[in-house]
Amino acid sequence: MEKFQLTVLFKIIGIGSASGLLYHNDLLYIISDNSTYLYEYNIANEKLNKIPLVENAQENIPKKDKPDFESITFYGDAIAILGSGSTKKRNLSFQYNIEADSVKQNDIADLYQKIKHQLNFSDDEFNIEGFIMNKKNLFLFQRGNGTEGKNGIISVYNSRNKSEIGFTIFNLPKIKNVPATFTDAILVDDKIYFLASAEDTTSTYLDGEVLGSIIGTIDLKTMKLENSIQISDKHKFEGLTLYKKTATQIELLLCEDNDTEELVSTIYKLVLKKQ
Structure with missing residues (x-):
């Protein structure tokens, strides 16, 4: 993963604080951490569709209410x-058909509370930034940017109406002496591609100075970190999706949370050479 190419692919007017994205059939689905819309962007005709997830959906919701x-x-x-899950108002999930x-x-909230109880997470420490599903199993990416620094993957294995919860700690590389912590992840075949950022803060609620981002891979079967590389010293990349892949390289789309009220989101393309 030593070789990479990061470029701006396009900008989307009408979305702010992009925090996750999903590419499917030339459509880009985007979420924002301070909005109750799911955004659908048609790449071919550059049209943006807003899908309300709740009645009276809003944008630029204040931090305490978002x-x-x-x-x-x-x-x-x-x-x-x-x-x-980092506050009581952040315990909702949605499914869009x-x-x-x-x-x-x-x-x-019950699932999050069960995880916190079994894994001894405090309310202030819990902060889910990404998730993947593999068959009946759920993998939640806990961003360990709180005071306890619990960064890792929460595994929820489901079988015969029972669930088994585990936690694998990942101590990721530091940027300017601050550990990078998970901000998103996707599953490509049996390999996890993840994003992680370093931010000069020990709060899951308050933002700090952004020091950069890394991308890396984890083997899903062994839960071992394979490799990682720093891709920026100024961006807080929070969204990741598969764009294209060939026998020799993989193309990913990224978005960043600019922590402003400006309704503009930049979409980046990251090209990685396969090892």
């Missing part, structure tokens, strides 16, 4: 979205 959507992935035929154009809302 649902803090940080995670997006496919769940069967639907798009699944999770709140970070593309074909039916319908939205289903769930409260996942």
Whole structure:
């Protein structure tokens, strides 16, 4: 992963604080951590569609009230979205069925509380920034930017109406002496591609100075870090999706949370050479 190419692919007017994205059939689905819309951007004709997830959907919701959507992935035929769980108002999940154009809302506070209880997470430490699903199993990417520094993957293995919860700690490389912590992840075959950023703060709630971002890979079967590389010294990349792949390289799309009220989101393309 020594060789990479990072370029600006395009900018989207009408979305601010982008925190996750999902590419599917030339459409780019985007979530924002301070909005209750799911955004659908048609790359070919450059048109933006806003899908309300709740009644009276809003943008630029104040920090204390925002649902803090940080995670997006496919769940069967639907798009699944999770709140970070970092406050009581951030415990919602949504499923958007593309074909039916319908939205289903769930409260996942009980699941988050069960995880925190079993893994001894304090309310101030818990902060989910990405998730993937593999068969019946759920993998949540805990950003360890709190005071306890618990950065890792929470595994929820489901079988015969029972669930087993585990936690694998990942101590990622430091940027300017600050550890990088997870901000998103996707599954490509049996390999996890993840983003992580270093931010000069020990709070899951308050933002700090952005010091840069890395990308890396983890083997899903062994839960071992394979490699990583720093791709920026100024961007806080928070969204990651597969764009294209060949036998020799993989192309990913990235978005960043600019922590402003400006409704403009830059989409980046990252090209990595396969090892």
